[in-house]
Amino acid sequence: MSGETGPRTGRPSGRPRRSSADVLADAAAELFLEQGWSSTTVDQIAQRAGVSRGTFFNYFESKADTFWLDLDATAAGLGDVLRASSGPSTVRRVESALVQLAAAHPADRVPWALTQSDAMGLGDDLVASAAVRLVRIRATVASFLCESEGVPRGDVRSEVAASCLLAAASTAVVTWARAGVRRRALHEEVAAALAPVADGLARADRPVDA
Known part of the structure; x- marks a missing residue:
């Protein structure tokens, strides 16, 4: 909507x-x-x-779930898109997958909970319902990073990487939704937010003498 x-x-x-x-x-x-x-x-x-x-x-499950009908539908395919992604590193694969999902999201389906939260009096309920989804998506990304890197689940570097990438992507979604008539394509907003984060994570993984 x-x-x-x-x-x-x-x-x-x-x-x-x-x-x-x-x-x-x-x-x-x-x-x-x-x-x-x-x-x-x-x-x-x-x-x-x-x-x-x-x-x-x-x-x-609750009236708060009505906030996110379209974004939930888009995010539901994350696991499949991650597994089908390609790139020079797992971080770049996650970056590519998140941009791909953003490109698949219908351009006219802007979450009304993000654009009219004050008028609706959503307050903390909006934050809580968004947090549940972010935790779920972050867990999917972290599991993919651990499995792809061959490290134990819960590996701190993978967990931190997942958190950083999801923070950038979610911020891009909020910025996109609230931009109004100045709004550019969602995948462009997500790509711009992810690029510096992915670059930093890639540099952190590069050997010092490389």
């Missing part, structure tokens, strides 16, 4: 029919804007979407 245009309406030509998850996410966004996050219940979201409470929980 675009943060500039409000909840999605209609269906652009060529786009697949909107799923129940889309309808629920839009209903949640409308209600959060109308009456605030804390005053909106799951029952109200389901009623606005024209579905049952049970249907809501078929798609989302």
Whole structure:
């Protein structure tokens, strides 16, 4: 959902029919804007979407999950993209995979939770729901780095590298979402944020006498 245009309406030509998850996410966004996050219940979201409470929980574990419908769908493919990636080092493979995922994310699907958080009164709930996702994604990247380097899971260098790369990528997503009409392509924002971090990690791994 675009943060500039409000909840999605209609269906652009060529786009697949909107799923129940889309309808629920839009209903949640409308209600959060109308009456605030804390005053909106799951029952109200389901009623606005024209579905049952049970249907809501078929798609989302909580109302906070409606924030991230599109980004969750994009991030779900991270493991496969990492394994299929190529590059001169594991860090460069992660960099390439994250940029590739960003390029695959639909340009018009800007997370409304990042663009209208103040109007919706999201506050700490936005931070908490984002943190859960970052921890999950960081774990995927760290595991890939450890396996690719042949080091034990939990290796400190791999863990630090994963944290640095994800911090850069997540900052790029926030910057992209909040840029408004000045917004450039997401993959360009992610690539620009990752490049200096990947360069630094690559230098750290290079032998001193190289």
